[in-house]
Amino acid sequence: MAGSFWLSEAESVFFSRTKSLVGLDIGSSAVKAVELRLTTNGYKVAAIGTEAVPPDSIVDGSIIDGGVVADVIRQVFEKTKIKTKEVVASLSGNAVIVKKITLPLMSDDELAESIYWEAEQYIPFDIQDVNIDYQVIEAVADDPNQDTMDVLLVAAKKEKIADYSAVISQAGRVPVVVDVDAFALQNAYEINYGIDMSQVVVLVNAGASAMNINIIEGGQSLFTRDISLGGNAYTEALQTDLSLSFEDADLLKRGLPVEGVSMEEALPTILNVTENLLLEIEKTFDFFKATAASDRIDQLFVSGGAAGVEGFVDALEARFDLPISHFDPFRQIAFDTKQFSQELRQELVATSAVAVGLALREEDDR
Numbered sequence: 620m621a622g623s624f625w626l627s628e629a630e631s632v633f634f635s636r637t638k639s640l641v642g643l644d645i646g647s648s649a650v651k652a653v654e655l656r657l658t659t660n661g662y663k664v665a666a667i668g669t670e671a672v673p674p675d676s677i678v679d680g681s682i683i684d685g686g687v688v689a690d691v692i693r694q695v696f697e698k699t700k701i702k703t704k705e706v707v708a709s710l711s712g713n714a715v716i717v718k719k720i721t722l723p724l725m726s727d728d729e730l731a732e733s734i735y736w737e738a739e740q741y742i743p744f745d746i747q748d749v750n751i752d753y754q755v756i757e758a759v760a761d762d763p764n765q766d767t768m769d770v771l772l773v774a775a776k777k778e779k780i781a782d783y784s785a786v787i788s789q790a791g792r793v794p795v796v797v798d799v800d801a802f803a804l805q806n807a808y809e810i811n812y813g814i815d816m817s818q819v820v821v822l823v824n825a826g827a828s829a830m831n832i833n834i835i836e837g838g839q840s841l842f843t844r845d846i847s848l849g850g851n852a853y854t855e856a857l858q859t860d861l862s863l864s865f866e867d868a869d870l871l872k873r874g875l876p877v878e879g880v881s882m883e884e885a886l887p888t889i890l891n892v893t894e895n896l897l898l899e900i901e902k903t904f905d906f907f908k909a910t911a912a913s914d915r916i917d918q919l920f921v922s923g924g925a926a927g928v929e930g931f932v933d934a935l936e937a938r939f940d941l942p943i944s945h946f947d948p949f950r951q952i953a954f955d956t957k958q959f960s961q962e963l964r965q966e967l968v969a970t971s972a973v974a975v976g977l978a979l980r981e982e983d984d985r
Protein backbone atom coordinates (compact mmCIF):
# COMPACT_ATOMS: atom_id res chain seq x y z
CA MET A 620 0.00 0.00 0.00
CA ALA A 621 1.17 3.49 -0.77
CA GLY A 622 2.49 5.93 1.76
CA SER A 623 -0.04 6.90 4.31
CA PHE A 624 -0.06 10.53 5.13
CA TRP A 625 -1.97 11.10 8.28
CA LEU A 626 -2.42 14.78 8.53
CA SER A 627 -4.95 14.83 11.30
CA GLU A 628 -4.17 16.93 14.29
CA ALA A 629 -6.26 14.63 16.40
CA GLU A 630 -3.40 12.25 16.97
CA SER A 631 -4.99 10.94 20.14
CA VAL A 632 -7.59 9.15 18.09
CA PHE A 633 -5.02 6.80 16.61
CA PHE A 634 -6.62 4.24 17.71
CA SER A 635 -6.74 0.89 19.28
CA ARG A 636 -9.43 -0.46 17.07
CA THR A 637 -9.83 -2.64 14.04
CA LYS A 638 -13.11 -1.19 12.91
CA SER A 639 -13.41 0.11 9.41
CA LEU A 640 -13.35 3.80 8.60
CA VAL A 641 -15.64 5.55 6.16
CA GLY A 642 -13.97 6.97 3.07
CA LEU A 643 -15.55 10.36 2.48
CA ASP A 644 -14.55 12.22 -0.67
CA ILE A 645 -15.87 15.74 -0.33
CA GLY A 646 -15.75 16.74 -3.99
CA SER A 647 -16.84 20.12 -5.24
CA SER A 648 -19.62 18.59 -7.34
CA ALA A 649 -20.52 15.57 -5.22
CA VAL A 650 -19.76 13.94 -1.89
CA LYS A 651 -18.96 10.25 -2.15
CA ALA A 652 -19.04 7.87 0.85
CA VAL A 653 -17.71 4.31 0.85
CA GLU A 654 -17.46 1.76 3.61
CA LEU A 655 -15.55 -1.45 2.92
CA ARG A 656 -15.51 -4.73 4.77
CA LEU A 657 -12.65 -7.18 4.74
CA THR A 658 -13.97 -10.70 4.22
CA THR A 659 -12.16 -13.99 3.78
CA ASN A 660 -12.40 -13.36 0.03
CA GLY A 661 -10.94 -9.87 0.19
CA TYR A 662 -12.67 -6.52 0.38
CA LYS A 663 -16.32 -5.94 -0.35
CA VAL A 664 -18.35 -2.79 -0.53
CA ALA A 665 -20.49 -2.67 2.61
CA ALA A 666 -22.10 0.67 1.84
CA ILE A 667 -21.72 3.28 -0.86
CA GLY A 668 -23.45 6.43 -2.03
CA THR A 669 -23.12 9.87 -3.49
CA GLU A 670 -24.94 13.15 -3.08
CA ALA A 671 -24.65 16.27 -5.23
CA VAL A 672 -23.06 19.41 -3.79
CA PRO A 673 -24.83 22.64 -4.84
CA PRO A 674 -22.67 24.75 -7.18
CA ASP A 675 -20.30 27.24 -5.51
CA SER A 676 -20.48 25.60 -2.05
CA ILE A 677 -16.90 24.40 -2.59
CA VAL A 678 -14.72 26.46 -4.90
CA ASP A 679 -11.19 25.40 -5.86
CA GLY A 680 -11.01 23.13 -2.85
CA SER A 681 -12.15 25.77 -0.38
CA ILE A 682 -15.35 25.20 1.54
CA ILE A 683 -17.37 28.36 0.99
CA ASP A 684 -20.66 27.32 2.57
CA GLY A 685 -19.94 24.92 5.42
CA GLY A 686 -23.59 24.57 6.43
CA VAL A 687 -24.60 23.39 2.97
CA VAL A 688 -21.68 20.95 2.73
CA ALA A 689 -22.45 19.53 6.19
CA ASP A 690 -26.05 18.98 5.07
CA VAL A 691 -24.88 17.09 1.99
CA ILE A 692 -22.63 14.90 4.15
CA ARG A 693 -25.53 14.21 6.52
CA GLN A 694 -27.70 13.22 3.54
CA VAL A 695 -25.14 10.84 2.11
CA PHE A 696 -24.86 9.10 5.49
CA GLU A 697 -28.63 8.87 5.77
CA LYS A 698 -28.99 7.49 2.27
CA THR A 699 -26.23 4.90 2.68
CA LYS A 700 -27.32 4.04 6.24
CA ILE A 701 -23.68 4.05 7.33
CA LYS A 702 -23.49 3.86 11.11
CA THR A 703 -19.72 4.10 11.46
CA LYS A 704 -18.82 7.52 12.79
CA GLU A 705 -15.13 7.66 11.99
CA VAL A 706 -14.31 9.28 8.70
CA VAL A 707 -11.25 9.60 6.46
CA ALA A 708 -11.46 12.67 4.23
CA SER A 709 -8.98 14.23 1.84
CA LEU A 710 -7.59 17.46 0.52
CA SER A 711 -6.16 18.36 -2.86
CA GLY A 712 -5.07 21.32 -4.93
CA ASN A 713 -3.26 24.24 -3.42
CA ALA A 714 -4.17 23.19 0.12
CA VAL A 715 -1.52 20.48 -0.17
CA ILE A 716 2.10 20.47 -1.18
CA VAL A 717 3.85 17.24 -2.09
CA LYS A 718 7.59 17.35 -2.71
CA LYS A 719 10.37 14.87 -2.95
CA ILE A 720 13.37 16.20 -1.05
CA THR A 721 16.87 14.84 -0.62
CA LEU A 722 18.36 14.82 2.86
CA PRO A 723 21.58 13.58 4.39
CA LEU A 724 21.24 9.98 5.50
CA MET A 725 19.90 9.88 9.05
CA SER A 726 18.03 7.66 11.47
CA ASP A 727 14.25 7.72 11.83
CA ASP A 728 14.57 9.58 15.12
CA GLU A 729 16.87 12.18 13.68
CA LEU A 730 14.52 12.63 10.74
CA ALA A 731 11.50 13.05 13.01
CA GLU A 732 13.39 15.70 14.91
CA SER A 733 14.66 17.69 11.96
CA ILE A 734 11.85 17.35 9.42
CA TYR A 735 10.11 20.63 10.32
CA TRP A 736 13.37 22.50 10.10
CA GLU A 737 14.27 20.80 6.81
CA ALA A 738 10.80 21.29 5.39
CA GLU A 739 10.75 24.99 6.00
CA GLN A 740 12.75 25.85 2.89
CA TYR A 741 10.49 23.78 0.64
CA ILE A 742 7.15 25.05 1.82
CA PRO A 743 5.94 28.39 0.48
CA PHE A 744 3.82 28.97 3.59
CA ASP A 745 4.68 29.78 7.16
CA ILE A 746 5.67 26.47 8.72
CA GLN A 747 3.39 27.31 11.67
CA ASP A 748 0.42 27.22 9.30
CA VAL A 749 0.89 23.69 8.00
CA ASN A 750 0.83 20.12 9.20
CA ILE A 751 3.61 17.98 7.88
CA ASP A 752 3.89 14.32 7.14
CA TYR A 753 6.59 12.42 5.32
CA GLN A 754 7.79 9.05 4.16
CA VAL A 755 11.26 7.85 3.36
CA ILE A 756 11.40 6.60 -0.21
CA GLU A 757 13.16 3.29 -0.46
CA ALA A 758 16.08 3.47 -2.83
CA VAL A 759 15.57 1.07 -5.73
CA ALA A 760 19.18 -0.12 -5.66
CA ASP A 761 20.82 -0.06 -2.27
CA ASP A 762 24.12 1.68 -2.73
CA PRO A 763 26.33 1.22 0.32
CA ASN A 764 28.22 4.42 -0.46
CA GLN A 765 25.10 6.52 -0.63
CA ASP A 766 25.04 9.32 1.93
CA THR A 767 21.68 10.86 1.11
CA MET A 768 18.09 9.73 1.21
CA ASP A 769 14.92 10.78 -0.57
CA VAL A 770 11.93 11.76 1.48
CA LEU A 771 8.42 12.42 0.25
CA LEU A 772 7.28 15.49 2.10
CA VAL A 773 3.62 16.39 2.40
CA ALA A 774 2.35 19.61 3.89
CA ALA A 775 -1.27 20.64 4.28
CA LYS A 776 -2.60 23.96 5.44
CA LYS A 777 -3.97 23.70 8.97
CA GLU A 778 -6.76 26.07 8.00
CA LYS A 779 -7.98 23.70 5.26
CA ILE A 780 -7.72 20.67 7.52
CA ALA A 781 -9.80 22.55 10.08
CA ASP A 782 -12.42 23.53 7.49
CA TYR A 783 -12.85 19.96 6.25
CA SER A 784 -12.88 18.57 9.79
CA ALA A 785 -15.49 21.14 10.80
CA VAL A 786 -18.07 20.16 8.18
CA ILE A 787 -17.65 16.49 9.10
CA SER A 788 -18.15 17.26 12.79
CA GLN A 789 -21.11 19.46 11.93
CA ALA A 790 -22.63 16.47 10.15
CA GLY A 791 -22.29 14.45 13.35
CA ARG A 792 -19.28 12.35 12.32
CA VAL A 793 -15.72 12.16 13.57
CA PRO A 794 -12.90 13.23 11.25
CA VAL A 795 -10.08 10.85 12.04
CA VAL A 796 -7.66 11.41 9.20
CA VAL A 797 -7.27 13.98 6.49
CA ASP A 798 -5.51 12.42 3.55
CA VAL A 799 -4.54 13.57 0.05
CA ASP A 800 -6.61 12.81 -3.10
CA ALA A 801 -3.62 11.71 -5.16
CA PHE A 802 -2.50 9.16 -2.55
CA ALA A 803 -6.00 7.85 -2.00
CA LEU A 804 -6.15 7.29 -5.75
CA GLN A 805 -2.89 5.34 -5.57
CA ASN A 806 -4.18 3.14 -2.75
CA ALA A 807 -7.31 2.36 -4.71
CA TYR A 808 -5.15 1.53 -7.72
CA GLU A 809 -2.80 -0.78 -5.85
CA ILE A 810 -5.53 -2.80 -4.17
CA ASN A 811 -7.24 -3.31 -7.52
CA TYR A 812 -4.33 -3.71 -9.92
CA GLY A 813 -1.44 -4.73 -7.67
CA ILE A 814 2.04 -3.33 -7.60
CA ASP A 815 4.11 -3.74 -10.74
CA MET A 816 7.80 -3.01 -10.23
CA SER A 817 8.44 -2.68 -13.95
CA GLN A 818 5.73 -0.25 -14.98
CA VAL A 819 5.47 3.51 -14.71
CA VAL A 820 1.76 4.15 -14.37
CA VAL A 821 -0.04 7.48 -14.55
CA LEU A 822 -3.27 7.91 -12.62
CA VAL A 823 -5.42 10.79 -13.81
CA ASN A 824 -8.54 11.63 -11.80
CA ALA A 825 -10.50 14.30 -13.64
CA GLY A 826 -13.08 15.82 -11.32
CA ALA A 827 -15.20 18.94 -11.53
CA SER A 828 -12.72 21.61 -10.53
CA ALA A 829 -9.41 19.75 -10.73
CA MET A 830 -7.44 16.86 -12.15
CA ASN A 831 -5.31 14.89 -9.70
CA ILE A 832 -2.29 13.29 -11.34
CA ASN A 833 -0.10 10.72 -9.63
CA ILE A 834 2.74 9.00 -11.47
CA ILE A 835 3.74 5.80 -9.71
CA GLU A 836 6.21 2.99 -10.06
CA GLY A 837 6.51 -0.15 -7.96
CA GLY A 838 4.27 1.11 -5.17
CA GLN A 839 5.92 4.51 -4.88
CA SER A 840 4.75 7.88 -6.03
CA LEU A 841 7.29 9.49 -8.35
CA PHE A 842 5.40 12.68 -8.99
CA THR A 843 2.05 14.24 -8.18
CA ARG A 844 0.35 17.34 -9.43
CA ASP A 845 -3.12 18.80 -9.15
CA ILE A 846 -4.26 20.84 -12.12
CA SER A 847 -7.09 23.22 -11.41
CA LEU A 848 -9.09 22.37 -14.50
CA GLY A 849 -11.84 19.77 -14.82
CA GLY A 850 -15.47 19.16 -15.73
CA ASN A 851 -16.60 22.63 -14.69
CA ALA A 852 -14.55 24.10 -17.52
CA TYR A 853 -16.77 22.29 -20.06
CA THR A 854 -19.97 23.47 -18.45
CA GLU A 855 -18.76 27.05 -18.22
CA ALA A 856 -17.48 27.15 -21.80
CA LEU A 857 -20.73 25.69 -23.16
CA GLN A 858 -22.76 28.19 -21.14
CA THR A 859 -20.72 31.08 -22.54
CA ASP A 860 -20.30 29.95 -26.15
CA LEU A 861 -23.89 28.78 -26.67
CA SER A 862 -25.73 30.97 -24.13
CA LEU A 863 -27.02 27.95 -22.22
CA SER A 864 -28.18 27.40 -18.68
CA PHE A 865 -25.94 25.40 -16.32
CA GLU A 866 -28.35 22.46 -16.56
CA ASP A 867 -28.39 22.36 -20.36
CA ALA A 868 -24.62 22.75 -20.58
CA ASP A 869 -24.22 19.93 -18.08
CA LEU A 870 -26.44 17.64 -20.18
CA LEU A 871 -24.61 18.48 -23.39
CA LYS A 872 -21.16 17.65 -22.08
CA ARG A 873 -22.50 14.24 -21.02
CA GLY A 874 -23.62 13.73 -24.61
CA LEU A 875 -27.32 14.00 -23.70
CA PRO A 876 -29.81 15.79 -25.94
CA VAL A 877 -30.80 19.38 -25.26
CA GLU A 878 -33.66 21.06 -27.07
CA GLY A 879 -32.54 23.66 -29.58
CA VAL A 880 -28.85 22.73 -29.60
CA SER A 881 -27.29 20.02 -31.69
CA MET A 882 -24.24 18.04 -30.67
CA GLU A 883 -22.50 19.42 -33.77
CA GLU A 884 -22.85 22.92 -32.37
CA ALA A 885 -21.48 21.88 -29.00
CA LEU A 886 -18.57 19.82 -30.24
CA PRO A 887 -16.08 22.61 -31.09
CA THR A 888 -16.43 24.03 -27.57
CA ILE A 889 -16.03 20.62 -25.97
CA LEU A 890 -12.97 19.81 -28.09
CA ASN A 891 -11.46 23.16 -27.23
CA VAL A 892 -11.72 22.53 -23.49
CA THR A 893 -10.39 18.99 -23.92
CA GLU A 894 -7.42 20.49 -25.73
CA ASN A 895 -6.75 22.74 -22.71
CA LEU A 896 -6.88 19.75 -20.36
CA LEU A 897 -4.56 17.75 -22.59
CA LEU A 898 -2.07 20.61 -22.74
CA GLU A 899 -1.88 20.64 -18.95
CA ILE A 900 -1.43 16.87 -18.81
CA GLU A 901 1.27 17.09 -21.46
CA LYS A 902 3.09 19.82 -19.51
CA THR A 903 2.97 17.60 -16.44
CA PHE A 904 4.45 14.68 -18.37
CA ASP A 905 7.20 16.89 -19.82
CA PHE A 906 8.07 18.21 -16.40
CA PHE A 907 8.08 14.73 -14.95
CA LYS A 908 10.34 13.40 -17.69
CA ALA A 909 12.72 16.31 -17.32
CA THR A 910 13.04 16.06 -13.53
CA ALA A 911 12.33 12.52 -12.41
CA ALA A 912 14.66 9.55 -12.43
CA SER A 913 12.48 7.80 -14.96
CA ASP A 914 11.60 9.35 -18.29
CA ARG A 915 9.27 6.59 -19.28
CA ILE A 916 5.50 6.30 -18.94
CA ASP A 917 3.98 2.92 -19.70
CA GLN A 918 0.28 3.17 -18.95
CA LEU A 919 -2.45 5.58 -18.05
CA PHE A 920 -5.59 5.02 -15.98
CA VAL A 921 -8.30 7.62 -16.03
CA SER A 922 -11.04 8.17 -13.49
CA GLY A 923 -13.29 11.00 -12.30
CA GLY A 924 -16.54 12.29 -13.70
CA ALA A 925 -14.92 14.45 -16.36
CA ALA A 926 -13.39 11.35 -17.95
CA GLY A 927 -16.94 10.72 -19.20
CA VAL A 928 -16.96 13.82 -21.38
CA GLU A 929 -17.63 13.00 -25.02
CA GLY A 930 -14.32 12.30 -26.73
CA PHE A 931 -12.06 12.88 -23.73
CA VAL A 932 -10.55 9.39 -23.58
CA ASP A 933 -10.27 9.21 -27.38
CA ALA A 934 -8.37 12.50 -27.33
CA LEU A 935 -6.02 11.17 -24.62
CA GLU A 936 -5.39 8.12 -26.74
CA ALA A 937 -4.73 10.19 -29.83
CA ARG A 938 -2.35 12.53 -28.05
CA PHE A 939 -0.26 10.20 -25.96
CA ASP A 940 1.11 7.01 -27.37
CA LEU A 941 0.01 4.98 -24.35
CA PRO A 942 -2.41 2.23 -23.41
CA ILE A 943 -5.29 4.03 -21.69
CA SER A 944 -7.84 2.34 -19.46
CA HIS A 945 -10.80 3.40 -17.39
CA PHE A 946 -9.86 2.89 -13.77
CA ASP A 947 -12.19 0.40 -12.11
CA PRO A 948 -12.12 0.89 -8.32
CA PHE A 949 -14.20 -2.29 -7.91
CA ARG A 950 -11.96 -4.54 -9.98
CA GLN A 951 -10.88 -6.50 -6.88
CA ILE A 952 -13.46 -5.19 -4.45
CA ALA A 953 -16.71 -7.08 -4.49
CA PHE A 954 -19.61 -4.86 -5.48
CA ASP A 955 -22.75 -6.91 -4.96
CA THR A 956 -25.13 -5.76 -7.67
CA LYS A 957 -27.98 -7.57 -5.94
CA GLN A 958 -27.46 -5.39 -2.89
CA PHE A 959 -26.83 -2.13 -4.74
CA SER A 960 -28.04 -2.52 -8.37
CA GLN A 961 -26.07 -2.45 -11.57
CA GLU A 962 -27.19 1.14 -12.19
CA LEU A 963 -25.56 2.34 -8.98
CA ARG A 964 -22.31 0.62 -9.94
CA GLN A 965 -22.51 2.31 -13.32
CA GLU A 966 -23.14 5.65 -11.68
CA LEU A 967 -20.31 5.34 -9.18
CA VAL A 968 -17.56 3.47 -10.98
CA ALA A 969 -16.01 6.58 -12.51
CA THR A 970 -16.22 8.84 -9.49
CA SER A 971 -15.51 6.55 -6.52
CA ALA A 972 -11.78 5.96 -6.87
CA VAL A 973 -10.72 8.51 -4.25
CA ALA A 974 -13.43 7.47 -1.77
CA VAL A 975 -12.45 3.80 -2.15
CA GLY A 976 -8.80 4.69 -1.53
CA LEU A 977 -9.77 6.62 1.58
CA ALA A 978 -11.90 3.75 2.87
CA LEU A 979 -8.85 1.48 2.60
CA ARG A 980 -7.03 3.40 5.30
CA GLU A 981 -6.54 1.39 8.46
CA GLU A 982 -5.01 2.08 11.78
CA ASP A 983 -1.85 0.10 11.13
CA ASP A 984 -1.22 2.11 7.96
CA ARG A 985 0.49 4.64 10.09
Ligand SMILES: Nc1ncnc2c1ncn2[C@@H]1O[C@H](COP(=O)(O)OP(=O)(O)OP(=O)(O)O)[C@@H](O)[C@H]1O
Pocket residue numbers: 645646647648649650825826827828829830849850851869872873874922923924925926927928929969970
Ligand atom coordinates in the same frame (compact mmCIF):
# COMPACT_ATOMS: atom_id res chain seq x y z
N1 LIG B 1 -20.98 11.04 -17.74
C1 LIG B 1 -20.38 12.23 -17.61
N2 LIG B 1 -19.95 12.88 -18.69
C2 LIG B 1 -19.34 14.07 -18.59
N3 LIG B 1 -19.08 14.70 -17.41
C3 LIG B 1 -19.50 14.08 -16.30
C4 LIG B 1 -20.16 12.82 -16.32
N4 LIG B 1 -20.44 12.46 -15.04
C5 LIG B 1 -19.96 13.45 -14.27
N5 LIG B 1 -19.41 14.43 -15.01
C6 LIG B 1 -18.76 15.65 -14.53
O1 LIG B 1 -17.66 15.25 -13.72
C7 LIG B 1 -17.54 16.12 -12.60
C8 LIG B 1 -17.77 15.34 -11.33
O2 LIG B 1 -16.77 14.36 -11.20
P1 LIG B 1 -16.21 14.00 -9.77
O3 LIG B 1 -17.29 13.48 -8.91
O4 LIG B 1 -15.03 13.13 -10.02
O5 LIG B 1 -15.74 15.44 -9.27
P2 LIG B 1 -15.60 16.02 -7.79
O6 LIG B 1 -14.83 15.04 -6.99
O7 LIG B 1 -16.93 16.41 -7.26
O8 LIG B 1 -14.78 17.33 -8.11
P3 LIG B 1 -13.38 17.88 -7.55
O9 LIG B 1 -12.60 16.71 -7.06
O10 LIG B 1 -12.75 18.54 -8.74
O11 LIG B 1 -13.75 18.83 -6.49
C9 LIG B 1 -18.58 17.19 -12.79
O12 LIG B 1 -18.01 18.29 -13.47
C10 LIG B 1 -19.64 16.48 -13.64
O13 LIG B 1 -20.40 17.40 -14.39
Ligand SMILES: [Mg+2]
Pocket residue numbers: 644646647826827973
Ligand atom coordinates in the same frame (compact mmCIF):
# COMPACT_ATOMS: atom_id res chain seq x y z
MG1 LIG C 1 -12.73 14.70 -6.74
